[in-house]
Amino acid sequence: MSDILLFAVLPYVAVAWFLLGTIIRYRRVPFTYSTLSSQFLENRKHFWSTVPFHYGILGVLVIHLAGLLVPSSILWWNAVPARLFILELSGLALAFLALFGLINSMHRRLTMPKLKVVTNASDWILYLLLLVQIVLGMLTAIYNGWGSSWFSSSASPWLWSLIKLSPEPAYVAAMPLMIKLHIINAFLILAFFPFTRLVHILVVPNPYLWRKTQVVLWNRERRKARISD
Template sequence: MTQHTFDQFLFVGLPYICLVVFFLMTIYRYRTQSFSYSSLSSQFLENKQHFWAVVPFHYGVLIITAGHLVALFIPRSILAWNSHPLRLFILEVSALAFGFLTLLGMVGLIVRRLGNAKVRAVTVVSDWVLFGLLLVQVVLGVAIAVFHPWGSGWFSASLSPYLWSIFLLRPDPSYVTAMPWLVKWHIILAFVIVGYFPFTRLVHVLVIPNPYLWRKTQVVRWYGKR
């Protein structure tokens, strides 16, 4: 297999396979097993380590994901923001800090599931595969921030056009084929996680209980001894 064919597979074929699996399976699972759309909380089984793992992980991953989406949707604004070195530096340092927070939370999630017998008992193979993929993805992200800095700039200039070329069905892998391997693996793994998403507990991201933000508080009364 030539390098060209290999790149075509990794940066065109694989992304489309993963996106098609994502859309079809997400809809299929929702229509056939809508009650399985949950993060299946294990808070009742263990609640101390839970807080120190789930909370930092979510603060980290949500802010990092939002950062990727901003660079995807308004890359020119990011480049304009970065035109001043101090602002570029603030963005990079903040992103790295949230990357470390995500990593800390991710390690906490794994240690908790390994260390607590009750939580381990409710952890299935797909959870372990998911945690492994997420851990490697977060480590790659932090490694990229450390070894290939100024990512907010080159993401906006090269990765954003690549991703749009995929979404708009005019795939152009030449934006990414000359990138360092750490970056290439981060892209490949991102698509693999998207394809694996509908088979895992990650589906909870699609059913955030937004009404909790504005619905009336629930009053619970006990009659008699608790």
């Protein structure tokens, strides 16, 4: 019963919540669709938080996505032990990078008074969810060996069963508790997404890709402007 609730109902509730929350926030307060960056308040620690976190987490998510979209290619790649090691170690190294960035980011917001002012409860809930997600993922990779292979043969078909609206929780029901928690927490992150800074993912400078080049012209007499400044 609980497996049905967690692995056949929760994912849909999370996706519905994600879609509804994202749309409502965009319609009501579109200008909050941003990271609300604090880089201008402090730059050095910001660099050592943001850069490793993003490279790490994006790399990990690309590997997850490959397991979902091209599971047979992952299984083909993993058929040679050396290649399996490379993939597993790359995943773990990227996870370390993301963890390093996340911990730096939390430390930065905890220790700098200026940043405390612009940090709210939603930021801390998000930090906690991400921390739990990364740590559980790393423990899964360490204690339940060759996850990239069994992700492709068990987790991927379960995710596809959800996408095809014919959920088959049996694929994940027998998995160890740690992995189940990793999966459940992923859907909690998805449900909480609309209430966080993560909404910036949906508006990453996308328009820059197709909008016309902007030309900025100096429109004031320089000397006058310098005096009045």
